[in-house]
Amino acid sequence: MSTTAFPARLHVLLARDAPVGVVIRRGPSKATALIGWNRENDTFALGQWLRGRIYERRSDLSPDGRHLIYFAMNGRWASATRGSWTAISRAPYLKALTLYAKGDGWNGGGLFRDAQRYWLNEGCYVHTLQSDEARLQRVDDAHRPHGECPTVYYERLARDGWIAAEPRPDGYGGRILPLDKPLSARWILRKYTHATPYAGPGRGCYFDTHELVDRRDGTALLRDHWEWADVVDGRLVWASGGCLLAADVAPDGSIGDERLLHDFNPLQFEAVRAPY
Template structure:
């Protein structure tokens, strides 16, 4: 049986927009736009390669994506218009030791392991080199992913780098807890797990199949087994009114052109 695709979601901090990264087979990734308010999902573009999701980010307005990708021995950092992946800024490199980036609250572009150039497309501006912690140890996130989540309302409650635990406060005293781990058995090199915490610090549900989760408009939204779901929280019953937002399992690679001319890669 073919395993379901791996999913990760990048959210915008100042809009309802998000980007879903769908990986499967392992060397093919599709980017899709997701309007989280209307639950409208639209396919952008596929690439042949592996996008390292913990080194990616979506701009506050949801219009630009910075991502780090590799294909074979070739790696690169790119900025694209959402969700097309066609680079409007492109920085190639020979290894995965550094690369990727993030956006500040003001929408400035920060590059991991390098200073952003002064002249960037689409009116983007460079961020100070110390806007985020540099993650240049050859893995895929360092402390960057946790720092991005903290800017989205998550609180770091213990650990650092690859053993970080963060918590997002929900409604009615509930919380969503996320733990990062390095080298967990039968998981990706860097993986995260989730738990739903009730008032009084009672763990009422280990959500081991979840790959991503967040809280939006009084609903939990999550990725599990190749699909995006959402539900409300009940103090008596936990997650209720589960709703399938979009099933990405049936998708297959398509050679789709972006609606603009990107940088030659």
């Protein structure tokens, strides 16, 4: 029986106040790597691998780029983490400074309110604190909703400048939420966040597609193959086919030629020790 090989899946977390980011690379499905991105010179450095899943839409990078909060699962239910956990680490590594054991797949992860404070996505599905060495303050927003990937992800997108429109049904029992971010005087970058029971081959129930919308006449250039995209340091950057690509935006608003920043497909699992 033949099998279909999919390229590495990429999602990117950006620091708001520092020129750094973290690339979350998944593939094969039970292996995930974190890679640090120096946006000043577009260099990339491997952090650590996990034999398991990191839920990128429930994860966040601190504004100064120093810390990462993430929700992960490896299914080792008899371990100290109870098979799933929320951790705060030094980006781009996974070794936990603050560790909350979870034991299930409900909620988990969180968001940084600023460089020193974080919110834990918990609600009635509680964590158990195992260690707390990050020296960061947990803040509880009693009236803020807790939930699965969209709850955390939509708030992160709004915080980072995406403007949401009204959600619409996708025809499969799920929904699509369109969000816009200005790219230039001419173009708008539009992100469609999908939450659906039918995603098709190679996609989970949560995934994104994109369009470039011309402000002059509303013409949309469909970019279904962009699984992540954002306006980064004044340029357009996107992930497709296991690669991170970019295009400059000219003063007249036009978009330049695409160029490859990095191909993450050749990476293979290796044991890496965090330097702390």
